[in-house]
Amino acid sequence: MDQTPNIYEQERRQKLTKLREAGIDPFGQAESGILPLADLKAQYQTQMGHDGGPVVKGSGRIILKRDMGKLSFLTLRDDSGDLQVALDKKRLDERGWTIRGLLDLGDLIVVEGPLGTTNKGETTIWASRIEMASKALLPPPAKWEGMSDVELRYRHRYVDLWTNPQVMELAKLRIRIIDQIRQYMRDRGFLEVETPMMQVIHGGAAARPFVTHHNALDMNLFLRIAPELFLKRLLVGGFTKVFEINRNFRNEGISPRHNPEFTMLEAYEAFGSWETMANLVEGMICQLAENLFGGLKIEHKNADGEVVRTINLQRPWRRVRMTDLVEERTGWKFDQQPISDQQKAAIRESNPGKDLKLHGSPAEQLVEVYEKLIEPTLIDPCYVTHVPSVIIPLARKNRQDDYFADVYELAINGQEISPGYSELNDPDVQAANFAHQVGDKEEQQKTDDDFLNALRHGMPPAGGMGLGIDRLIMMLTGADSIRDVILFPLMKPHA
RNA sequence: GAGCGCGUAGCUCAGUUGGCAGAGCAUGUGACUUUUAAUCACAGGGUCCUGGGUUCGAGUCCCAGCGCGCUCACCA
Numbered sequence: 289m290d291q292t293p294n295i296y297e298q299e300r301r302q303k304l305t306k307l308r309e310a311g312i313d314p315f316g317q318a319e320s321g322i323l324p325l326a327d328l329k330a331q332y333q334t335q336m337g338h339d340g341g342p343v344v345k346g347s348g349r350i351i352l353k354r355d356m357g358k359l360s361f362l363t364l365r366d367d368s369g370d371l372q373v374a375l376d377k378k379r380l381d382e383r384g385w386t387i388r389g390l391l392d393l394g395d396l397i398v399v400e401g402p403l404g405t406t407n408k409g410e411t412t413i414w415a416s417r418i419e420m421a422s423k424a425l426l427p428p429p430a431k432w433e434g435m436s437d438v439e440l441r442y443r444h445r446y447v448d449l450w451t452n453p454q455v456m457e458l459a460k461l462r463i464r465i466i467d468q469i470r471q472y473m474r475d476r477g478f479l480e481v482e483t484p485m486m487q488v489i490h491g492g493a494a495a496r497p498f499v500t501h502h503n504a505l506d507m508n509l510f511l512r513i514a515p516e517l518f519l520k521r522l523l524v525g526g527f528t529k530v531f532e533i534n535r536n537f538r539n540e541g542i543s544p545r546h547n548p549e550f551t552m553l554e555a556y557e558a559f560g561s562w563e564t565m566a567n568l569v570e571g572m573i574c575q576l577a578e579n580l581f582g583g584l585k586i587e588h589k590n591a592d593g594e595v596v597r598t599i600n601l602q603r604p605w606r607r608v609r610m611t612d613l614v615e616e617r618t619g620w621k622f623d624q625q626p627i628s629d630q631q632k633a634a635i636r637e638s639n640p641g642k643d644l645k646l647h648g649s650p651a652e653q654l655v656e657v658y659e660k661l662i663e664p665t666l667i668d669p670c671y672v673t674h675v676p677s678v679i680i681p682l683a684r685k686n687r688q689d690d691y692f693a694d695v696y697e698l699a700i701n702g703q704e705i706s707p708g709y710s711e712l713n714d715p716d717v718q719a720a721n722f723a724h725q726v727g728d729k730e731e732q733q734k735t736d737d738d739f740l741n742a743l744r745h746g747m748p749p750a751g752g753m754g755l756g757i758d759r760l761i762m763m764l765t766g767a768d769s770i771r772d773v774i775l776f777p778l779m780k781p782h783a
Numbered sequence: 784g785a786g787c788g789c790g791u792a793g794c795u796c797a798g799u800u801g802g803c804a805g806a807g808c809a810u811g812u813g814a815c816u817u818u819u820a821a822u823c824a825c826a827g828g829g830u831c832c833u834g835g836g837u838u839c840g841a842g843u844c845c846c847a848g849c850g851c852g853c854u855c856a857c858c859a
Contacts, residue, residue: 361817
């Protein structure tokens with residue numbers, strides 16, 4: 289950043305000096321009795337008249353200012369909303385009037401006075417006292433357009449939050465959603481636990497990890513890619529229903545659907561199955577939609593307010609085998625054999641622009657076709673079941689056909705939002721699965737001997753599930769980018 | 784990691800064929816005691832992302848780099 293203050297900062301610094309010369313601390317002090325602006329606004333009733341309301345104290349940022357000689361109107365904003373303040377020369381003492389003359393857009397102030405209204409009916413605090421809470425040395429963005437450059441918005445979220453009210457609303461909505469998820473899980477007897485984020489062996493998913501270093505032990509540690517193996521250790525330890533909501537870290541590309549750190553719910557239930565977990569997730573998301581929006585239809589709108597997508601969460605949600613879905617959409621009847629050249633050519637031809645490799649085992653080919661061609665089109669919730677078991681080394685095989693695992697992958701809004709397994713608890717099968725994996729060597733799961741040791745002590749049959757919280761919030765709110773639902777997405781520093 | 788697009792005042796954006804750097808908001812000064820994006824008058828404000836090149840002359844054309852966005856790859 290430029291170290292020499294520009295003209296705007298210089299002007300504000302001059303006001304800083306003038307405030308101090310008048311014996312006023314531009315950066316304020318502790319105050320008691322400040323209430324949210326929205327609460328104050330709600331206290332006003334018509335019979336209170338012009339200025340007959342209770343004396344109230346509020347604070348906020350000056351987002352609009354209208355000066356008229358001996359009277360000023362300010363619009364203050366805090367995290368509850370906006371409220372108008374009137375600064376009337378007759379009501380303020382000399383100190384207060386001095387402050388009025390040195391106010392700028394963006395300043396944080398405290399005001400106290402009777403609640404009332406103006407001729408035009410705007411609820412207003414008629415300030416009898418004003419204090420500086422913090423002088424803003426930098427100017428806010430244009431009052432009407434706000435801050436719209438996405439790079440600036442992400443880098444300066446601290447400005448984005450108060451200039452764009454919908455950003456604050458979305459941040460608060462995220463908080464409510466996570467709150468309600470916790471409540472939903474607790475209501476069903478799940479205990480929230482915490483497991484290591486720094487791990488000696490990273491497991492529980494197929495992904496490249498971040499590496500860090502412990503100085504005193506002189507050893508590398510990995511930021512977790514999933515909490516799965518530790519949550520299962522807790523089942524071995526005797527917990528029967530546990531969940532964790534926290535960050536996972538994956539050293540992969542960044543996109544509108546991927547942030548290097550993302551928030552995940554994982555839950556495990558002794559004697560559950562992929563089906564009990566599917567029911568758990570289905571109930572949770574429907575309850576969230578009902579509580580937040582009063583219905584099961586989610587509408588995504590574009591900038592012009594037009595509905596671009598409707599997601600119907602009406603139960604029951606579709607459950608379909610991955611092979612059936614692939615056949616339905618592409619005509620490829622999967623027979624556990626490599627895809628024929630003819631079929632390969634047909635799929636490529638009808639899907640131009642998609643880089644279909646169709647290398648590797650038949651299972652990998654099936655999953656590639658599903659993930660690249662079908663998953664992005666699944667807008668309404670869909671549980672895709674019977675995924676080839678070689679892809680999922682931590683899940684149980686299906687009893688009828690052990691080529692497939694007893695799992696679901698839940699897609700909504702064109703994204704995988706939740707996987708659920710009937711968890712594998714046979715230590716010998718687990719050891720064999722670690723040893724015989726497909727796919728990229730760097731992303732393969734490492735054999736975790738301590739985890740295998742835990743399984744040898746006995747883990748109950750269990751259902752397990754994960755839920756990508758950021759993507760869930762994207763689905764519920766219609767956000768197009770994961771960066772819009774994460775307050776501080778990762779950004780490269782400027783050169 | 785690859786392709787495409789973008790980067791101009793504090794913010795939001797124009798900028799013609801390569802010919803003095805523009806607007807709105809914001810800011811400063813003045814007027815104004817009921818405004819609602821207050822209004823009116825005047826004024827100030829620029830590393831045109833960075834570094835090279837072509838040219839008499841580059842915001843504009845060329846090359847390289849940086850950052851951001853989108854698509855693809857990877858993945859949840």
